[in-house]
Amino acid sequence: MSEEMIRTLSVCGLSYSYRRLRQPERTTEPVLVLGGALQGMFGWAQMEDHVGPVADVVTADLPGMGNADPLPPGPSIDLVCAAIERIIDDLDVPRVNLFGFSYGAGLAYGCARRFPGRIARLALGGVPAHISEAQVELWRRASDHLMDGDTESFATLVTEGLMCLDTGRHVVHRELAYRYVRRSMLHAARKSRHTVEALNRGLLDRPDFSGGLAGIPTLVFSGEHDTVTSPARQRDFAATIPGSRFLTIPDADHWVVLERPQEVGDLAARFFTDGPLSSAPCLAPVARREPSAADPACA
Structure with missing residues (x-):
């Protein structure tokens, strides 16, 4: 059974928190999950279910998110990456696995470029590598x-x-x-007190996906109908990382973690334990059927 621990940290005078679900029989490094700009530490049940049996799962209210302090005006990625490295220090582990989705993919990639020696494996989903x-x-x-x-x-x-x-x-x-x-x-x-700030970051403080990462096992995945950044552009981004894998997940768009949550959780668990990816359930199309009145979406 996992044990929950929540700790409060600070960086540059800003208070923030992280949550760690300890797994006594873990077989890989802790998995630190970084999500959307408005997503806090309690929104990753599918990762807890699938990754929790093999690793400590760590989520966070980083500065500018959840219940953490707001970020100051101006560029913030250096400060947020410093907050993430402070979490790794506090975990008292040499390295972590990083799972970054959407806005969190930019943060995870930025961390991997800034302190690659602290990252065991890197999984990036819904990467906003190009915004029109x-x-x-x-x-x-x-x-x-x-x-x-x-x-x-x-x-x-x-x-x-x-x-x-x-x-x-x-x-x-x-x-x-x-x-x-x-x-x-x-x-x-x-x-949320962070909504306007998050919008401004999306407009003015976009991550740098121009390349410059090597030596970290990396997986990039995209929903096949992602309209934020197309799978083709995400594939091109993955190609800038030597030895990386790129996977397209059928029957999903940018919100693949919401539309196929169990399959994404399974994919992450496989990748972070060096398991086979080719047989991952998320790569199989979902059987189509006509909706019925009993479906939640029809209620």
Whole structure:
């Protein structure tokens, strides 16, 4: 049985926390999970279920996220990476496995470039390696809605910008995922003190994915219908990392961790224990069927 521990740290005067689920029979280094800009330490049940049996699972409210202190104005990735390295120090381990998704993929990659000797393996999903001008304009409009107090329009616009709504492309649990994401964005707009800051970071403080990493076993994965950054562009990014693996997960878009959570958790557990990836369940298409009135998405 895992044991939960939550610790509060500080970096450059900013308070933040991390959560560690200890696994007494772990077989690999701790897995530190870094997610979206508005995602805190309690949003990774699928990683706890699948990675928890083989490793300590570590999640965090980093500066600018969850219940942590807000980030100061200006570029922040150096400060956030310093906060992440402080977590690794506090874990009292020489190295960790890093799992970064979406915004967290940029943080994880930045950490791997800054202190590669502390990273055993690196898994990056939904990598925003290229953001178009149309997407930047969408974030600006979303920011305007938020500043005007129109949280409903903000939540709708951001959700539509992060999902594939083309019904000609099969995305499992699309309706359910849409409702969940929009509800989460609406809650963030009304309750989180970090929402405006997170939008500004997305516009002005984008990670550098130009290359310069070697020597760390790396997996990059993308939903086949990711409309934030296409799988082709994510594949090109993976090619800048010598020896990396790239996988496309069928029947999912940018929110692959929400649409196929169990399969992504299984993939992470395999990768972090040097297991076979070719037989991972996430690589198999999901059987299609017509929705029924009993489905949650039809309720």
